[in-house]
Amino acid sequence: MATQERLISDQRGVRYGEVLAVFAEGNDLIAHVYGTQLLNDCPQELWDGLDAEAIKVEMGALFVKLNGPRQWVLDGLGTKVAPVEPVFRDFNGITMRRIAVIELGGQLIEGPYVERHVDRGAVFFFDEGREVYELVDPEGRAFVMQALCMGVDPTTSLETLASLGDRLALPDGWSYRTRVLTEELVVDTSDHLATVIQDEFENTYTLPY
Numbered sequence: 001m002a003t004q005e006r007l008i009s010d011q012r013g014v015r016y017g018e019v020l021a022v023f024a025e026g027n028d029l030i031a032h033v034y035g036t037q038l039l040n041d042c043p044q045e046l047w048d049g050l051d052a053e054a055i056k057v058e059m060g061a062l063f064v065k066l067n068g069p070r071q072w073v074l075d076g077l078g079t080k081v082a083p084v085e086p087v088f089r090d091f092n093g094i095t096m097r098r099i100a101v102i103e104l105g106g107q108l109i110e111g112p113y114v115e116r117h118v119d120r121g122a123v124f125f126f127d128e129g130r131e132v133y134e135l136v137d138p139e140g141r142a143f144v145m146q147a148l149c150m151g152v153d154p155t156t157s158l159e160t161l162a163s164l165g166d167r168l169a170l171p172d173g174w175s176y177r178t179r180v181l182t183e184e185l186v187v188d189t190s191d192h193l194a195t196v197i198q199d200e201f202e203n204t205y206t207l208p209y
Contacts, residue, residue, distance in 0.1 A: 078123030
């Protein structure tokens, strides 16, 4: 695989928020994801005023989820393949850009520790010498945390991640670990579907390959 170019650095701890609106398209469900990434830091006082039900009605969606606020736990971003048309919307004074359109199939997949396959076409960078936080499944596959969520537990922060494992109700055979990278970790899903999971606090992890 060719070396991927890093386009954006210093992302660890950068705050953002997303609105996910789900629509029916034939027999399938499609999620339009709007996010504040690279636009603003999703101000809490404006985020608190968001009403998922009102947004659902306004957009004519079947379902709306307020996803955040969140912080990146990665360090850099690379090329995004085939980005969607950047439609901009205002949500209670928060400017967001449509960053993805995700095919969900015939049903929503919800719940922690359930694999989801996402066509995000992105490259993530985790720096050498940085601490990473991983969920390891019974087969030994390690999912690395890409973003933490403050929407479920507002006390969640980069500083609390080292002890997060003590609070997780892990399924049988799963474990949580922290480690320091001895070399740069590049998660390149530009040419295949990304495999992601969440824990019960909606922190999001990605399979590195």
